[in-house]
Amino acid sequence: MSGMRLAQLGDHPGFEVASATLGGHAFERHSHDEFVISANLRGEERVWLDGRSFEAGPGTLTSYNPGQIQGGGVADGQPWQFVSLYVAPEPLAAALGVARVEFERPAERLPALAVAMADAVERVLCGDGFVRQRGEERLTLLLAEVAQAMGVRLPRQADAADGRIAELQEWLAADLARQPSLDEMAAHLGLSKFHLLRSFQRRVGLSPRQWAMQLRTRRAQSLLRVGLPATEVAHVLGFADQSHLNRHFRAAYGLSPGSYQRALG
Structure with a gap:
């Protein structure tokens, strides 16, 4: 399936993610107001950046500072798959706890980091709210790894x-x-x-969020133990619905809330 999927991350504009599967595609030379961080998963991309060209094959991370002129793509007929982050300067600096960010290196081959970034982006694009939140957490931590790989020094706080x-x-x-x-x-x-x-x-x-979820399922167990209906338990503890409670309760305790109550009989 070809095309590009996009989503905003967090509470405020300034952080977007994209997952793209394209074939034989090339982007004209252009620039962004945001930092752009991409992980190439498939295809041999030829990148043009501020007057110089380089190759970015699978497993390569590329980073572009705001305003840099960039372009590139893959040859006709060649499959191309990548994920990208678009982060405005202030949100990126705030997320990392620094006053200012500037990437010194435009590309690094980091296959494990590229795969981790792609997995986190897919989580953000998922329909499940908890999975999306976990993707946001993962991307926030990965941003620090990417920044350090591209030459940004982070403070020890x-x-x-x-x-x-x-x-x-x-x-x-x-x-x-x-x-x-x-x-x-x-x-x-x-x-x-x-x-x-x-x-x-x-x-x-x-x-x-993981800690809060395990506490939420633990409290659900206590409420189910005293006979509160699963639908009410889900509502009281902020689960999206009963199926959401079922999924996390089963993952934690190995059986559904209904089965748990019947077992207590």
Whole structure:
């Protein structure tokens, strides 16, 4: 299936993702107001960037600063598959916790990072809200890896952030139906999204949303145990619907909420 799929990420404009499957396609020389980060998955792309040309085969990441003149594509008849991120300067700097970002290297062959980026983009393009949120978290962490690979130095803030994680856990646990966005969590703690995620995962072993979801399913188990109907449990704990509760409850405990209640009999 050929074409391009697009989606906005986060609460505010300035961060978009794209997944493209094209054949024999070439882009005319153009520029963007945003940073553009692409991972080539299939095809031998010939890139033109600010007067120089280079090859970007499968597994290559390319990065373009705002305003840079770029163009490129693959030969006629050749399949081409890639994913791209389009991030405005201020959101990218804020996500990484730096004052300013500029990529020094336009291309690096990093196959594992390219595959991870493609997987995260597919999650963002998924119809399931929780999967989309996990994709956003993954992309935020991968942005730091990409930035460092392309020559951006990131500050070390994780140690200072560790002490705020318990505060965030209390805030999330106080109202599990609220489900704040990653932007809201970062603003609540006064941290960049990258440092929030890195510190939380290092201390807890899960992302904030994963931690909140396991607490939500644990509380669902308690409510089901005292006989509350699954539909009401889903509503009280902020699941999208009963099937959403079923999916996560089964993944955690190996059986559906209904089967769990019948087993308790």
